[in-house]
Amino acid sequence: MNHDALLREAIQLSMEKMLAGEGGPFGAVVARGGEIVGRGWNQVTSSLDPTAHAEIVAIREACRRLGSFSLEGCEIYSSCEPCPMCLAAIHWARLDRIHYAATRDDAAAAGFDDSRLYDQLVLPPAARELPMVQSLRDEALPAMDAWRAKADRVEY
């Protein structure tokens, strides 16, 4: 499948699964060499999981299918520009490239918080709407040190 066909598959999922009551109007596919290895659609309200965005679901399925926590060599196709959670997940999954159709502003116009979230993330922690409180840093550092000292650690 070429890029357009893969993006259309994501768009089709965004409509079909939303109409079926699975969640918001978002679909995504992960592909390697033009072959789909993971499909996802928003399932926040149907699976009672606020992290079950289309891209996250597609990434998790692709990783299960490929037996790896890295999707290097794969690309993701999303019906809409990924929200910050999904964009960061795409980084962590080491995907090569993102293809998307609608934008964060289109999502905002449909009632989703993506655009506001992007604005919040650039603020320093103390300036964000969501209160963030730091303490006990000294007690958390030994785990970081132990990680660096762990000879058999699997990096990711």
Added chain:
Amino acid sequence: MNHDALLREAIQLSMEKMLAGEGGPFGAVVARGGEIVGRGWNQVTSSLDPTAHAEIVAIREACRRLGSFSLEGCEIYSSCEPCPMCLAAIHWARLDRIHYAATRDDAAAAGFDDSRLYDQLVLPPAARELPMVQSLRDEALPAMDAWRAKADRVEY
């Protein structure tokens, strides 16, 4: 349990589960009124899931246990400042407050990408390291319109 005790529980998970080979040195708990409703630790390499960060795992468990996609009224305690993926997930989960111990710089010093990711997210899509390609926007908008027109949609 008070705030310090809850944060210490997250810190203990960060050490214990990392030493057990589950993944990176990160732990988190979600609590409501001082009672733990979800526990999480990094399981990226053990579960082959790049999205299985401590906070995401804790949020998913709390939602399962409470039977809701909203964690309004709950707070999250993380052994380390959340990465952008987890921070956005915390927003989507409607958590009231974040308590954390180590910082993004501590994570960076231990070899994790969090800090670079925060830098990337503030850039416009075209300026990011990860290539982003937009197309077919017109084909994606009907699903957004259909969502707005859906009388029985469940908002989240």
